[in-house]
Amino acid sequence: MDLPQVMTDGLARVVALVAVSDRITVLTGAGISTESGIPDYRGPNGVWTKDPAAQRLVDINWYLADPEVRRQAWQERLHHPVWGASPGPGHRALVELERAGELRALITQNIDGLHQAAGSSPSMVLELHGTIHRCRCLDCGYETPMQEQLDRVRSGEADPPCQRCGGIQRSATIAFGQALDPDVLRRAREAAATCRLFLAVGTSLRVQPAARLCALAHEAGAELIIVNGEPTPYDDVAAAVVHGPIGEVLPAVVLGKR
Numbered sequence: 344m345d346l347p348q349v350m351t352d353g354l355a356r357v358v359a360l361v362a363v364s365d366r367i368t369v370l371t372g373a374g375i376s377t378e379s380g381i382p383d384y385r386g387p388n389g390v391w392t393k394d395p396a397a398q399r400l401v402d403i404n405w406y407l408a409d410p411e412v413r414r415q416a417w418q419e420r421l422h423h424p425v426w427g428a429s430p431g432p433g434h435r436a437l438v439e440l441e442r443a444g445e446l447r448a449l450i451t452q453n454i455d456g457l458h459q460a461a462g463s464s465p466s467m468v469l470e471l472h473g474t475i476h477r478c479r480c481l482d483c484g485y486e487t488p489m490q491e492q493l494d495r496v497r498s499g500e501a502d503p504p505c506q507r508c509g510g511i512q513r514s515a516t517i518a519f520g521q522a523l524d525p526d527v528l529r530r531a532r533e534a535a536a537t538c539r540l541f542l543a544v545g546t547s548l549r550v551q552p553a554a555r556l557c558a559l560a561h562e563a564g565a566e567l568i569i570v571n572g573e574p575t576p577y578d579d580v581a582a583a584v585v586h587g588p589i590g591e592v593l594p595a596v597v598l599g600k601r
């Protein structure tokens with residue numbers, strides 16, 4: 344096996360663990376998509392976390408109460424970096440892991456759809472925070488492709504209402520103050536509790552439910568592998584930790600599966 348330059352002792356151990364493991368559950372966070380040009384919005388150093396004014400745009404109470412907040416939020420959606428982003432080597436490596444047949448679930452905190460764009464099966468991807476690729480009515484739940492609604496914004500509707508009931512719409516993502524989708528959360532918990540290997544990638548593991556899912560896997564006896572730029576609260580109990588660029592580390596991690 345040809346190991347790349349980035350290989351370290353920690354990475355060698357990760358490669359060995361992944362090579363022999365079945366039932367792998369992966370959790371990804373903003374770190375895997377920042378390499379594709381999508382900033383971290385809700386992490387500890389995220390755009391929204393550091394700028395409370397920006398956070399208004401994704402707080403459900405502000406959103407419902409203030410038409411100006413909605414108008415700004417639609418402009419943010421229209422110009423979101425996701426529309427010009429492509430999956431990176433990290434996303435593609437996880438497609439290879441799925442094709443190797445050992446992937447239990449691909450849980451993500453990201454709303455960008457880049458796992459599916461890379462080729463991960465939609466049925467495998469559990470989007471904890473929803474997706475920006477869909478639009479949902481907050482009154483009747485009617486869903487449409489986001490691009491249809493963005494076309495209306497481009498045509499001059501500053502805050503396009505639901506075409507079925509006239510209600511307020513927003514992206515099918517979880518705003519602050521909104522509950523997570525209980526079905527997605529149930530499936531994510533199950534995938535965390537029943538895997539042999541839990542691979543956390545590009546997530547600080549400091550926000551919920553990510554931290555809880557990691558704890559759940561660890562308590563159920565799974566080995567924990569952490570690939571992240573910064574230390575996490577779970578590094579001490581992990582079987583292996585790699586602090587390196589995800590786009591270089593993940594392709595190496597799945598080498599043993601080929």
Ligand code: ZN
Binds near residue numbers: 483505507509
């Ligand atoms: Zn509606």
